[in-house]
Amino acid sequence: MKRRALVTGATGYVGSKLCQRLLIDDWTVDVLTREAGRQLGTTLAGSVTSHTYDGSTESVLAAVTESKPDVVFHLASLFIAEHRRDQVTDLIVSNVLYGTQLIEACVRQNVKYLINTGTSWQHCRSDAYDPVCLYAATKQAFEDILEFYTDSFPLRAITLKLFDTYGPEDTRPKLISLLLNALKTGEHLGLSPGEQKLDLVYVDDVTRSFIVAAEQLLSNVSAEKHESYAVSSHQYISVRNLVALMEDISGKRLNVTFGDRPYRDREVMYPWKAERVLPKWKAEVDVRAGLSRLISLGE
Known part of the structure; x- marks a missing residue:
């Protein structure tokens, strides 16, 4: 019997790639998209069932009720590295309210698993x-809300903490x-x-982490109600060395000037060294191999 997924954030980069991966793995895929959001890419159009989020809890409940997912994959978010005061509401709505409405719908419809x-x-x-x-703070706020729901209802969840994704x-x-x-x-x-150093994870490795996490939930191998894991390559490269590596692979010089802009406030100079990495998963595409693919594709 086919497994069914409900995916939020399917119009985004990682979300769309996850949907493609799920379809390849023979999942039935439903997606929940914003009324005023971007359209699904041509690869997904016609291959997934689309539901509309209009800002209300009822619209999310309708999507969960109709799709009856085995696993919900929640990737929708608003990323703003340095917010303006007029963006505070959008950050809270996108990264806290929307997800809370989704969890509420899941527990009301007896959906057991959420990533x-x-x-x-x-x-x-x-x-x-x-x-x-503030973006990162809203992600933590939602994770705290998720903790309440997994403690209070028969819902199990895994949070996958992503680093720099590319592909x-x-x-x-x-x-x-x-740079490309x-x-x-x-x-x-x-x-x-x-x-500053980066932890770069190729998109195929990222989407595979979601599949591995889903299998972990479905197999009930853990007694934890909510688990949190890093999706890390554990390989760190500075921006300067990244530029040098791309020049080496391509045989071309990049017209870049270091120091043209200052570091951001609270710039991450070295990636979080997480000890808890998703079991049965590791990054398979190293930075040189991933960049070589992109440069050969003319990306």
Whole structure:
């Protein structure tokens, strides 16, 4: 019998790639998308059943009721590294309210398993909670709410805390995408001093972590009601060395200037060294291999 997934954040990069992976693995996939959000990509259109979130708990409940998922994958979020005061409401609604409505719908419809998406930015300078920014604080706030629900209802959950994700067809304005574009166009790119280190995880490894987490929940191998794991490569590369590596792979010089912009407030200079990594999962694509794929594709 086919397993059924309900996925939020399917219009985002990692969410869309997860949906593709689930379809390849023969899951039936439903997605919950915002009324005013971006449309599903052509790869997913016609392959998934789409439900609309209009901001109400009732719309989420309707989607959960209709889809009857075995596992809910919650990837929807709003990422803002440095927020403005007029963005506070959007951050709370997207990263706290929406997820809480989703959990409420799950427990009302007796959905047993949920996989949540956290961020390594919940741990700025230590293993303890130390949010880099308001975005990271909202992710922690939702995780605390999730803890209440798993303690109070027959719901089990896993939170996967992601680091820097990258891969093909990534249109997000992230560093690797900007560097790849600069390789193709030769345009100048102003960077920070570049000493901060990154934990880069290729998107195929990231989506596989969600599948592994789902199997862990479905197999009932753990007695914990809510587990939290890092999805880390445990390989760290500075921005300066990343630029040098891309130049080495491509045989081209990048037109970049280090120090053109200052570090952000609370810049993460070294990634969180998480000790608890998802069982039966490890990153398989190292940075050189992942970048080589993207450069060969002309990404």
